[in-house]
Amino acid sequence: MGAELNQKLFSAADNLRSKMDASEYKNYLLGLIFYKYLSDKLLQKVVELADMSLEEYDTQEKQTELYRELLSDEESKKDLIATLVDTLGYDIEPEYLFGVLTEQAKKNVFQLNELNKAFIQLSTEYVQFNGLFDDVDLQSKKLGSDDQQRNVTITEVIKKLNDVDVLGHDGDVIGDAYEFLISQFASEAGKKAGEFYTPHMVSDMMAQIVALGQEEKKLFSVFDPTMGSGSLMLNVRNYLTYPNNVKYHGQELNTTTYNLAKMNLILHGVDGEDMNLRNGDTLNRDWPMDEPYTFDSVVMNPPYSAKWSADDTFMDDSRFNRYGKLAPKSKADFAFLLHGYYHLKETGTMAIVLPHGVLFRGAAEGVIRKKLLEDGSIYAVIGMPANLFFGTSIPTTVIILKKNRTARDVLFIDASNDFIKGKNQNKLSEENIEKIIATYKERKDVEKYAHVASFDEIKENDYNLNIPRYVDTFEEEEPIDLAVVGAEIKELRKEKKVLEASLFETISSLQFGAENKEWIKGALEVFEHDE
Template sequence: MALSTEQQTKMWAMLNQTRGQIGLTAYKDYIFGILFYKYLSEKATHWLEGESRGDTWENIYSKDSARALHRMRMKLGYAIQPNDFFADWKKAIDEDKFNIGMMTDAFGHFNQQVAFEAKGDFEGIFDGMRFDSADLGANAQARASVMISMIELLSSPEFDLSGDDTVSGIYEYLVAQFATVLASDMGQYYTPKEISDVMARILTYGREDEESFSIYDPTVGSGSLLLTTASYMKNSHKRGMIKYFGQEKDATPYRLSRMNLMMHGVEYNDININHADTLESDWPDGVVDGKDTPRMFDAVMANPPYSAYWNNKDREDDSRWREYGIAPRTKADYGFLLHCLYHLEDNGRMAIILPHGVLFRGAAESRIRKSLIDKHQIEAVIGFPDKMFLNTPISVCVLILRKNRIESDILFVDASKGFEKLKKQNKLRSEDVEKIVDTVINRKEIEKYSHVATLDEIKENDHNLNIPRYVDTFEEEEPIDLVALSAEIVALNSEIEKVEGEFLTLLDGLAITPDTMDIIEATKAVFR
């Protein structure tokens, strides 16, 4: 069940009321961590209800703890001991027996009970929470008070996790809210849903019914691009049908992405998120027995940091860039693009969000761009409105690429004019999304909106892909009717004279005193 606007507003208001003096940057790690642990607790409880045959978990555990924990680990990828459930914390609070050590012990036990196969999915996932941190309070009592407020908040009806749609809805809403409020901290990890939808629908077009599909995001952030792409695959709800791969160098989004995937119902053995710098460390299984054997994916999508600095020294032999050239040290954009292309299946498709500068900048980027064009690998270039993103006001473009295209033309779409203007941001409407997707999939030519440029056209422009060179959006102003304008000016002057006369008449009617004489005479002088 999707969250209503009223639910969302109340949820965020309650969260702000309960966080006390803790800054949102620190608070987010705890609220996400505890919400995720509540989800895991309730998932384990639900499994136990079907396995226990009326017996209690405490009794099953007491008979053979090792066997009981093993059974839960094999099914869920983790195990939770009796008295370590989220509900146990709430019960202790209600009975005035809670202490912060209960949470420390529970997370310690949890880390010990993760299945070997699930280590990569759960490793360090709760590291953002430090129960001895001064962020929570000056002493144990103050810190316990903050934890109690969070547990009670997440126990309220607004945070009822019954149903996968509700769980994912709550998580997505909180990620979006924190990204909005903490744009400088989280904005770079959050892609507007409308742009995600455009990319996902293009990437999965014609392959929605496939039995298996692999998707990869090398700058995975919160995991939203992976989830949105998977949502357009008809078998996304079936275990093992969709395989999710991602890489993220920053610890916070690395944790959030794994939580996000699991809280959307993705099984741990379908998740493979790696904690590393994509440009520094290629996907882990790139070299086997000294031979380069990169893993390839059916769809690759990315929203990398724009024009980031990177270490581009001694990269000439790296197979990701060897055929094209090395991106400049101060602008890693093409480094990310070529990484994505390198890991794309021969029949796959990729989409990447980048600043418009990649379309026309010179030097090394020009050479890379020319090589991509000459290999026919750029399929479409889509320009979006400015102020779409939380962390930057600039407009961005999405490049769609395929490895082995026969056609050499490129579709250009200028979608920068169609949007809804909000207070601080611009947002694509559903009709805007539909128009972009339909135009790209069907490669439509629409006046002042899209154009399919031939390779000769592109060569004539010296391989410059700046969208205005191919899509003319100039709108001529309507000619001015000088006769009508003159008549309007005469009428306005007449009206002004009439109003001024009426005002002077009113002044003549005022009683003149020594105190007001100078003011009235000065006012009349202005209108004479």
């Protein structure tokens, strides 16, 4: 299914690739896929509400016909729309359905304005879609210099996207589509595209860890203060017994990405009342301030070593005031970590991805790290392979934090050598993840892989958490047998002699003209000299 989705996206992207870069056209593709999802979901709901079977109404055409029929009667129309709004949270008029627009596109009578009206209707009538389609700029000159050209461009894209099975897709459509679009075009989209996406396997590992020991909670809350596309938060529910009872709290600075996260949660069937999302700056002003402001799990993949104001007034901020120093202006890594940690429940678990520098850099970061270690806040440090993330090849570390611990030991796992090598990107296999999780649960020493360091050991290392200090992965090289090497050299010399003799014979027997006489003479002299 993944390969099929990727192929269709690649094909749809063809119509936009020459016109704009990947960081722009992904907005069109993802916005249109999202609109198709809303449209297809509505038709499926209509069949269900009419007490019909999806086996019988197995095409968009049949489903649309049924929808029009039910709307033709004023009485049933009122009831149907009220029920759709009540169950789905929205309705779409038949002429604006994605399938209907596609049919027009196939007959070349599609009008861009119709799609625009559809977006406006959803965005203005239903608060949850407010601003969600702003980045699908149908008037952009990049789509074409006039309305007709723009119409042609979107017509082609719609026709291709209509084949994507958004309801039957096994997994995370926006996430999968997004991951594909970034990986496929990472070189042209550059770092920007990868900033807000955590590769699926890393996300999966973090989700398993923060859910451990909390799987049976009847109500569960997850917080991601740098949520990007929202997939990191969504993954957590895969490891809970009551996945439908999760409250999602997230914040994102980039408006386009914030909208993407909202789409992603809606695509995953998350109800409006179960999501509390904010478009804003995580560090400059604390959020959430109102109850609930602590959560069962915190997951984060913040921008690495970003700049922030580090203003002195933050020393009075309850997120940072216990640690003696503020994270430096040029590296906000610890500011993000402390922000997330502040919002963690006493019984919760936090997982954050950061560059390795946070483990050993000195000055203010050293002061903060020492305080965290003295409090027993750092539970585990996992070293990840290099080149896992889009847009950066650096190796990263996943730090696990907990509150209220009496012990102050730290589990170190060096998973940096366990990965599948890819052409552009390294990947983690399921076995790689299972090994990390099993080691994390066991919390015991594993030769060349894991070590539980006591607080005294960490203190002796001057609170430096650089993984090689605790996990020795050094492999001794096999001793070289010089007698074997000598024998191999003798054998090679023998072979060389045989080849040279054969070459000498070949050159000697060549017919050549006067112009090549000198060259042949020189070549033969070389062989004679070697002899």
